[in-house]
Amino acid sequence: MSFIDDNQYLLAWLIYFFAAVGCCLFWWKVTSFIKNVGWRDLLRGVALVVLFTPWYAGESTEFYAPAIVVLLMDLLLEGAKSGMKGGVALLFALFAMLLILTIRQLRRHRSRS
Numbered sequence: 464m465s466f467i468d469d470n471q472y473l474l475a476w477l478i479y480f481f482a483a484v485g486c487c488l489f490w491w492k493v494t495s496f497i498k499n500v501g502w503r504d505l506l507r508g509v510a511l512v513v514l515f516t517p518w519y520a521g522e523s524t525e526f527y528a529p530a531i532v533v534l535l536m537d538l539l540l541e542g543a544k545s546g547m548k549g550g551v552a553l554l555f556a557l558f559a560m561l562l563i564l565t566i567r568q569l570r571r572h573r574s575r576s
Contacts, residue, residue: 472526479529483514501568508560518552530556 490510497503513531520528533549 486514487511500571501564504564504567508564509557512553512556512560516552516556518549 487507487510491507494503494506497506514529516530517527518530518533520526520533530549530552534547534553535549537547537549
């Protein structure tokens with residue numbers, strides 16, 4: 464029992480990681496029917512960003528949580544005015560994902576021409 468007590472944080476992240484991978488596999492199967500590569504990649508990228516972007520949990524920089532959870536907890540507990548730390552992290556991650564997808568789409572377009 465002391466192994467679980469000593470490693471709760473790591474075990475929680477492992478469980479979350481495997482659940483998120485399962486969600487991504489399901490989402491990949493659902494989005495495989497979309498014929499437009501750009502829209503399909505965008506939907507898959509948004510799912511990856513939302514599920515796998517970590518951010519600081521609370522005031523401590525020692526522990527992390529998924530940024531979407533941090534954002535929702537900030538909105539629920541502190542209101543929209545004060546805590547948007549998880550939202551900023553998600554916006555930066557979404558911007559990076561959009562930049563990568565844009566570069567990828569431009570490379571595809573150049574290779575076809």
